[in-house]
Amino acid sequence: MTAFRYCRFFFALCLLPAGLGLQQLSGAADGRTVIRYWDKWTGFEADAMRAVVDDFNASQDRIFVEFNSVSQIDRRLMLATAGGVPPDVAGIWAINLPVYSENNALTPLDKLARNAGINPDDYIPVFWKMCQYRDHLWALPATPSCNALIYNKKMFREAGLDPDKPPRSIAELEAFNEKLTRRSASGRLETIGHVPEEPGWWNGLWGYWFGGSMVEGDSRITATSPENVAAYRWVQSYPERFGADRLLALRDGFGNFASPQNPFFTGRVAMILQGSWIYNFIANYAPADFEWGVAPFPSNDPDHLRDVTIVECDLLVIPVGAKHPQEAFEFMRYVNTRGPMEKLCLGQRKFSPLQECSPTFFEAHPNPFIRTFLELAKSPNARPAPAVTTWGEYNADMKNAVTRIWTGAATAEEALADVQKRQQKNLDRRHERWHRSEPVLTKSWSEQ
């Protein structure tokens, strides 16, 4: 029975913090409308957004924005919206926009934007386009990014390559690759010039550098287009040329991306495909004397296909069921004015999605290559991931296809054919759903 007494004591203890926890549940506000804002940011990126939110709150006597950084935001937002308790504003990735809007989870912003006098011409076209889906406006941009070839200049010099002449075509990339790759006496790979799997964040979209697309129109999957097949044959050539086991052994020794053991920082991989944020990782984790360069990632046909890049954008949206859409939009609009936007992008070490940019922005920007990224984003070959509702599953399938190609479980053609079959069917199903819900949804969207 002593155990029972212990327990009573224990549960009495429970009451204490539990009681405290309850009290804290009701947050304080000074009569202003509280806007709940969720975003994915952590660390310095969250600090940058928080600074903008604080500015906005200081400038306001009607609205108070409560910023919360939320992990796995795409899932949390879905659960909250489906459960009828969404935040007023949320920051999602552009790739989530189609699936959210088509499933009736977002508020169309057309009228709000018109009334607020938002001018589409103020934005870099590709980012404005990413805010739209099915002829409606669903979001305003927050911070954009794009990717490029990042290379280690020191390794270039050591291999007898000109550090100011990065490769311009895939063929050149592979020629450089041979020169930059070092093997031990026993044939073990010690360093490598380039390997698509490192870090392999866009494994589903290599076709872009071969002139390929993942979808045609909004209903045809084109995973097996000749361009995509060429791209993934190129991926397949890696295990064939270097040996799947040798590559696996090499990758085993690679450390975490966000660590000093990142193989790009330790000089084990000379060229990677990465986004503009790589600057922050280099500043934090790379050796002090690390020398790096940025160039468009080479395409297979540089004469006709130049400056290819994948653009991404963080978007601010108003979920369906938000309590204060008007006030939420006011905050979004504030973020999209030049001053706050530049403050945000500078804080997050990104470029601005707006066409016009104050000269001081670049002077103050710590990333020496930020203009290179900005120019790339303005290129006609700057493209986002396909805007279809199934991209999440499609991309997962593509990544799986790369794993299969990589381990020799399938050839590029076989793996892509499997993706094509499954994803075409998947997209067809979504179209059936869309055709059922279209009349009701489009009507309610146009009225809002």
Next chain:
Amino acid sequence: MTGQERHNLRVGLLFISPWIVGFLVLCAYPLVSSVYFSLCDYSVLSPAVFIGAQNYRDLAADEVFWTALYNTFFFAALAIPLGLLVSLSLAVLLNFEARGRGFFRTVFFLPSLVPMVCLAVLWQWMLNGELGLVNSTINPVLDVFNHALGTHWQAPNWLAEARYAKWGIIFTVLWGVGNAVVIFLAGLQDVPRHLYESADIDGASFWQKTLHITLPVISPVIYFNMIMGLIGSFQVFAVPYVMTGGGDGPGRSLLFLATYLYQNAFDYWNMGYACAIGVILFAIILLLTLFATKLSERHVYYAGK
């Protein structure tokens, strides 16, 4: 029915009424609507639309579903017997009247208290290819072999390689078998002593006694632990979910039925499809339990029956 019987029925039902409400609202209704939704296209924020057996037809053709099914069976087929074997062996060891039995029992039991999320985070670190404790223990041993035999064995990068990832999860759950150890030990202590004593007189060896006395007598406990393992293994979710950061592991090697169900419901907005997976998951568990029960009727020995 006599008045007394009617009275008893009324009072009895009154007492179990909390359970009846819970059963109807949280069990029967969701189960029935799960079956109904599995015949619908349903995306939460729009009303469900009846589409017949389409979801099941799609499942049959969905190779990712088959992968999840295969992974789940693979995991269960290894985790259940290994779990039984490890927990039974530990219980048998404890059952020798060794000194410090209480201490050892506590040691074996403690890991089963660890929350799934902690378990996953901790073992993710244990199984880290480079820095993890598991490989730092295995590699020196392999080096000795490599040195002696001229081989090039190397411990795998557990969670990063499709071939080994499921083994990583199996190690993780095996660490938490303490519950079963305690149950087995209680079962072993209930084996009547006189059975062993008469076997000793006949000069039976340890293995003979185990095979002919211990195992038959504790077979109901084995059955119980097996059913618990079965229900648990087929809905494995938290550990792979946390270890893969909500994904499905290298080459989908850590995609289980519960994971795929969750993904379809809350990542892909396919609640109907998710329900169809759920119905199949339930059917599997139901059939296997019935099968195990049938088997137990033949092999499980109940004292006093």
Next chain:
Amino acid sequence: MARTNLFARILIYSALILAAIAFLAPFAWMVSTSLKPLNETMSLPPRWIPNEIHWENYPDAIREMRYFWRYAGNSLLLCLLSVVGTVASSALAAYGFSRIEWKGRDTVFVILLATMMIPFPVVMVPIYGLFKSLGWIGTFKPLWVPTFFAGAFNVFLLRQFFLGLPKDISEAARIDGCSEIGIFFRVILPLCKPALLVVALFQFLHTWNDFLGPLIYLTEQKDFTLALGLQSFQSQQGGTAWHHLMAASTLVVLPVIALFFFTQKSFIEGIATSGGKN
């Protein structure tokens, strides 16, 4: 098996000690990592004893989780509510299933046992829809209200205890004119404190450890439970700050282990009962 020879004894002890090391090593490794500086977690070969003990990893991890104390408070509150709910409702139902003879009781009990086979993921979507229509998503209600409706496992466990009590004590009370509810409260419950304790402990553990429930029902970061908070911390860290992750894990495990040491005997007996005598 009273007499075993020396050789067998050595064998048994070495097996036990080896197994104990294998079972304790992960705990030791967790604590050891939680006290190392970051660079030492990355050094090879790994060391068991850190060069310097970095206690500040604990406050650092708590700070980085941001709402650690909120999470702890939420977890405790939920545990408390669900323990109360479970003990109250399961005891009632178990009484109805054991101490009163009524027609069809055993059939209904088989249905109860069968419900143990239904995995939560199977009914997850409709239950989510149900709580949604009640407006409960984003609140604690989906996590504790259901415990007031007697879970099958706990009813089963308590029923075992109740059946073990002699019939005469109820009869005697009945003859004294005690009502059924009076017998339940004044006669049976006081005799079953150890069993109720076991159910309370199991429920506490279950709620403390639960992951999928909080994952789908809780929406605001500051309403998370410790288990969910730890997962969210882990996914934000992206698997780099192992020293902080291990410190946080230690903090989440510690209360459960402490509770176990206070209540060891009931705990072990409860588990043994759950599996054995049916």
